[in-house]
Amino acid sequence: MSHTPTAAGTARTVTQTVAAVVAVVFLLAGIAGFIPGLTTHYDQLTVAGHHSGAMLLGVFAVSVLHNLVHLAFGIAGLALARTGRGARAFLIGGGVVYLVLWLYGLLVDHGSGANFVPVNDADNWLHLGLGIGMIVLGLLPLSAGRPRADTR
Structure with a gap:
């Protein structure tokens, strides 16, 4: 079935559900980055820049900005998934943003001040996967039939 009923009785497309799930994953990643234990070396978390030694799940470089x-x-994804x-x-545009971040991560010297996000090799692979995955999900015809009237 291509539509899931909501509490208000309106139908939600599969694409909207997928976008909302992706958005929630981003929210969870953002929250996890502030939780000691899920983020190792939490005492080294900086506002921004490559000097942050904090690692989400011990793998991904993070900072307060990140x-x-x-x-x-x-939050933007949840709003757009409406x-x-x-x-x-959200899926296609966000995918493009993550492909740009992937290129940024490939080109920037990870030990320089230009690495303000910060990113590392694990982030680069994740950004590539997110970029491709989000674009593919945004382009897939996940809902059969006619779209709802409020999809504008």
Whole structure:
């Protein structure tokens, strides 16, 4: 079935549900980046820059800025997932953003001040996967039939 009923009785497309799930994952990543234990070397968490020694799940370089970006991305994704077009825009546009971040991570010297996000090799692979995955999900015809009237 291509639509899931909501409490208000309106149908939600599969694309909207997928976008909302992706957005929630970003929210969880942003929150996890502020939780000692889930983030190792938490005492080395900096506001921004490559000097942050904090590592989400012991693998991904994070900073306060990095965590806040994940939170903002998740909030934007939930807001955009309210309509079919918004959900697609979030998935495709967000995928493009993550491909740009992947390129940034490949080109920036990880030990320089230009690495303000910060990123490491694990982040780069994650950004590539997120970019491709989000774009593919945004382009897939996940809902059969006619879209709802409020997908504009």
